[in-house]
Structures are given as structure tokens and as C-alpha cells.
Amino acid sequence: MTVFDYYQANEAGSSQILYAVYPNATARGGSARVPALAPLFDCGISVNCDIDLQLTRQKSIGPSRTFVDMPSSVNTKLKGLSNTTTVDLGNIILKNIFGYRSVDVNVFPDLDGTPLRLAEVNQLTKTKQITDELQLSGKALNGKLNWYLADFISMIDPTA
Numbered sequence: 022m023t024v025f026d027y028y029q030a031n032e033a034g035s036s037q038i039l040y041a042v043y044p045n046a047t048a049r050g051g052s053a054r055v056p057a058l059a060p061l062f063d064c065g066i067s068v069n070c071d072i073d074l075q076l077t078r079q080k081s082i083g084p085s086r087t088f089v090d091m092p093s094s095v096n097t098k099l100k101g102l103s104n105t106t107t108v109d110l111g112n113i114i115l116k117n118i119f120g121y122r123s124v125d126v127n128v129f130p131d132l133d134g135t136p137l138r139l140a141e142v143n144q145l146t147k148t149k150q151i152t153d154e155l156q157l158s159g160k161a162l163n164g165k166l167n168w169y170l171a172d173f174i175s176m177i178d179p180t181a
């Protein structure tokens with residue numbers, strides 16, 4: 022028996038909501054508020070370059086809406102193939118179970134919940150797996166002993 026399965030989804034991801042800004046993060050191991058980084062999120066003149074102004078803007082529209090610089094998305098593709106072959110050789114049954122699975126998941130979240138380019142990442146998962154199990158089974162001693170011998174191998178390629 023052979024079975025093939027396939028799943029694909031292209032979904033809108035969820036967005037983060039900017040809830041608070043720590044003005045001085047030294048107690049948390051350092052502060053990003055240094056002059057060299059100020060143009061990125063601490064300009065003090067526009068919501069396009071200031072995290073504090075973004076926080077005020079977010080609070081004015083509430084938690085049901087957000088402003089982001091990229092739409093979040095989740096794209097998933099799963100494929101699988103399995104085959105079970107059984108051969109009756111009289112006193113011995115030979116069975117082989119083969120499996121193949123590929124997983125491709127791309128997640129594009131806007132982790133900062135603002136249109137500022139602070140925390141955008143692309144999480145990419147691509148994995149391929151092949152498994153195979155060879156089984157031998159039978160009876161001995163006039164049916165008083167059932168015996169079973171199997172060998173299993175699994176190979177995963179996480180860089181596929």
C-alpha cells in the first residue's frame with residue numbers, strides 16, 4: 022500500500038503590538054539608546070524614526086490594529102510518501118515500510134510591531150527525512166514461538 026499526502030497553506034501571520042518601551046535598559050544588560058543607533062528608532066521628530074512616538078500612536082488606535090512595515094505571513098508546504106510492502110514466503114513474512122517527508126515552512130514576522138525596521142526576521146525551516154524498516158517474522162517450534170527481527174534506519178537532512 023502506498024500513501025501520498027500533501028499540505029500547502031499561505032496564511033497571513035499575526036502581528037506584534039507595541040505595548041511598552043523601556044527608556045533605559047541598563048538593568049536588563051545594556052541600552053540600545055546610544056547616539057549611533059538614534060537614527061534607527063530614537064530621532065524624536067517623526068513616527069517614522071522614533072519608537073516613543075510609535076508607542077503613543079499605537080496606544081491611540083488600541084490593541085486591535087497596528088502599523089507595521091511588512092505584512093506577516095506563514096507559508097507552509099508538507100509532503101509525505103509512505104509505502105508498506107508485505108511478502109509471505111511461507112514460514113517467514115517479509116515486510117518493508119518506507120517513508121519520506123519534506124517540510125518547508127517560511128515565517129516572516131514583524132517582531133517589533135511598528136513600521137520601524139527594528140526586528141524583522143525570516144524563519145526558514147527546510148527538512149527532508151527518509152525512513153526505512155525491514156522486518157522478518159515467523160513462527161517456530163510448531164507455532165509455540167513467534168519471532169520477529171527488524172532493522173530501522175532514519176536519515177534527516179536539515180539543510181535540504
